[in-house]
Amino acid sequence: MTALLTMDQVALANKRVMMRVDMNVPMHNGAVSDDQRIRACLPDIKTALDANAALILITHLGRPKANETDTTYSLQPIAAHLSELLNKEVPLISDYLNGIAVKAGELVMCENIRFQAGELKDDDMLATQLANLCDVYVMNAFGCAHRAHASTHKAIAHAETACVGTLFAQEINEISSALANNSRDYPDYIQHAAVVGGSKVSGKLELLSSLSEQVDVLIIGGGIANTFIAGMGYDIGRSLYEKELVSFAVELQDKMKRQNKQLLLPSDVICAKELSEHSDTVCKTIDKIQADEMILDIGTATQTAYSNAITDADCILWNGPLGAFEYTPFATGTRTITQAMKQSAAHIVAGGGDTIAAIKKFELQRDDMYVSTGGGAFLQFVSNQELPALTMLNHKAENPN
Template sequence: MRTLDDLGELEDKRVFVRVDFNVPLKDGVIGDDARIRAALPTLQELRRRGARLLLAAHLGRPKGRDLDFSLAPVAARLTELLGADVTLAGDLDTVPDGDVVMLENVRFEPGETKDDPELAARYAALADAYVNDAFGAAHRAHASTHAIAELLPSAAGLLLQREVETLQGILADPPRPLVAIVGGAKVTDKLGVLEAFLEVADTVLIGGAMCFPFFKAQGHSVGASLCEEEGIAPAQRVLADGSDKVRLPVDLVCGEAFDAETPVTDVDGIDVPDGLMGLDVGPRTAAAYGEIIASAGTVFWNGPMGAFELAPFAAGTRAVAEAVAAASGTTVVGGGDSAAALRQFGLEDQVTHLSTGGGASLELIEGKTLPGVEVLA
């Protein structure tokens, strides 16, 4: 993968930088600027080399030119973080020649998500070189992540480079033992990750609602728990292929409804009573998982242990998050809800690597080719 050093002299050249500024936004207020801050090292390094920046990003999934999805609040926040004026261009035909310019939401362009070569050519005509630092969008072949890279001298930014090298390193040569923690709602969403870690991990810890297809496959009752029927057969295969590696919860915290006000029932076992739903792993599970994490040489975590957004059911995810943060080995968190949990508990700065790309990180772990990365080879 080509890196910034492969671009050569950049003094007074304009560099088209694809960044991932798809931040939570409500009423024009940014809820979490972590993705903006993650891009700063690349932007600062390019400016140090004398480059002028033309930034491109998407925000949400607008239907046409919907200004509710304008990047204006993002440009304002980047101005504060970068310490330089960031000018927002109205459209591709009126791009000012400033030191730091941000294009309006690229998904306002109908050809963006179609990897349209004509749109990519319009992008390329605005710059002398291309840098992709948007790992969170690297698994999509879009005009600003793929087609443009074939038209200009191109390279990975520092964030994209670190993401790829870190995640590939987990699979290639991790310090042992390698412990994978896989949670979330659906087995089918994480099947490729589970299969990948059955090959390379020493232990796979499973939590969240995705444990219930495993329990059902074993003949246990799951009550009213979220249990993906399509996940039962894959869960059986995972158990058959990884019986010596897979660890499942041994106790649960249940409720009558997915609600912070629901009565809470602790179940010392894994059979869920009728009318109840499992919403968190129990304390024995959390303690056992914590011990395994503490002894790991490498930890990869993707997916919460339960409904951590509801206070009565956050303890399991909190315990795992604290164990990962305290682990002495290399700790990698694969974005998405796991990253949100770390931030909720104030632990985001206490892991080795916090990925900015949930879907992209999972696809890379699964061994899939990321178009935005492949084109930089």
Template sequence: MPTFKTLDDLGDITGKVALVRVDLNLPMKDGSASDVTRVEAVKPTILELSEKGAKVLLLAHFGRPGGKRSSVLSTSMVVGDVEGVLGKELMFIPEVSGPVVEQSIGILRNGDIGVLDNTRFWPGETDNDPDFAKAIAAHGDFYVNDAFSAAHRAHATTEGITHFLPSYAGRAMERELKALDSALGNPEAPVAAVVGGAKVSTKLDVLKNLVGRVQHLIIGGGMANTFLAARGVDVGKSLCEHDLTDTASAIMDEADHAGCTVHLPYDVVVAKEFAANPPSVRTCNVHEVAADEMILDVGPQATEALGDVLKTCRTLVWNGPLGAFEIEPFDAATVALAKTAAALTQDGSLVSVAGGGDTVAALAHAGVTEDVTYVSTAGGAFLEWMEGKELPGVKALSA
């Protein structure tokens, strides 16, 4: 894992201006945030800097304004939600650089927190314009990145700014990088990966990277149907990318060559219609799927066998559900395997790291979010990390 400076490396920061990149891209409903998980994640960093006497300026994007100002995409929209989580009053600053920011810093007392406006109101953010990054950096004494979720973007406030200021990883970033390193960077073997979701096409790079790094690759969701079809199984009217069966075969050959066992379901839960508890639902062997049926979950026998696989492993990386978990009874396999992983983690025999939007929702649905080692809410950045890509925002922090 690359070495990087953390808040522990900061000296006396009383009266210093901390520019802190956070993720405030919150889901909104009726004018307020419907989920403040991302704010909870950065709360320790913000409060630690505040309590040590720094003037804290938060940098964040909100939505995709495309380099133009938009009142509904101003970070002022989420200031109230952030105040609620932090338990502190914040100053909203409607710029990211220039005289208004300078004057605001003069008004802030040591320990106060300000929120700068949406960094993406300026095209220089997504262009990673060095002049834009330098203009923002001019207001700070040091920079902290606590937004792993934006680390796969080489933007001015994630990468460019690090060329102009001493840069540190915040507590959430530090925790994320350590968890990811324990899962794929320097894991304890045997390692299992669960990769689910609808389409092979969206996870091709993930699968190609994993076959050379894990001992067990468990494939679920709609993408398992493409792999089953590649093995000559008739999957009926299941979601299946038939044009990618050759690719699936190549991945399985690669896995075989690398000593990685690919696990596909041998019994499945099928139905004729995609609806909650449909009358046509039944469990069958994968070779017994009728032409008018679709595979919607892994069957109970295969699920139990997958649980036995996890019991032989020391590390688990999970991205994507095993079935259509949002509709009962097609959540059964995901819930059962998640509970097995959680129990093994609690016993101390498994390090379990999970990430991606659907995965976070699936673990919450199974009631085990608190029982796995680490849950990443990063989405795209987590996926790119699973693909083995170097993340610009992380590389920029490397000491």
């Protein structure tokens, strides 16, 4: 992969700089309810303003109907929130494709890019119009890098100069570092581990296959583990699993065993006959599950084994909860794992909506931990799948003119 051109390598002074950011944040009663993604953009925004650039921000919010201006998805609350964070006016511009008046050292925000009919279609005309508004196009929306949209894909191709912001570059570097496996020279030392949970194997086929090649220890939990347990020949009762993917689970276990790697699966589980806040639960080994029971969390022995593996790792990639943590009776497994990560000396890279929710719920806060702003983009990058924005950025770096 060609080295990406980064924003700090480009002269920004007195230039029109368009920065594609990801401020698609949760809203409640017309106000921003979680500003993590907005705050993540602040350093690059301040860098551009300090360099005396005329800054134009582009982002989307939600999924409005194309070519319809639905005020529910207006960026006005986001512009207002950003203004408070910057202590600086952030005008919201609705009519911007034919030109934007913004002075050096100032910034504006363009109204929801998804109001434009051509955005989701990766329309060449819209992409050209966006590129013509600036001298430098900064792709800084890693969370949108898996989408081939006009503002995240073709606008890069048409831009006079296209680069990535430090946030985007950091995402790539942090996730890559969690996957860089140098432990082959140290067979007795666990260096890189991955914790993968969630409900379905089908949503993470490529992720699991890719991680099996890139880590020493693959720790499986959540509903995903049920398919693997079924593949081992155990009755899993009424538990969620994917019968058509049992063979994949078996093959993945065999593959990792041949490579002298570890694939850790639950040896015991928390079962119940219903999923609710008032469920009666029982912890039992995986060979004791009854026909009317469901597996809804990892058991106590498994929690200990997984915690020990986390303690031994020096770098951990985490995606997905280990059980139905939204419900108190089934939150212990995910809570225990987050506590192990909190106490571990390992560098941790985490991503995915449910993972971030678990981090917040169980207060996993560490200075050396990196939480990705990407959901689908995080999964695709870890899975070694193409990110259209990254492909275009590499092409632009190789063919700048």
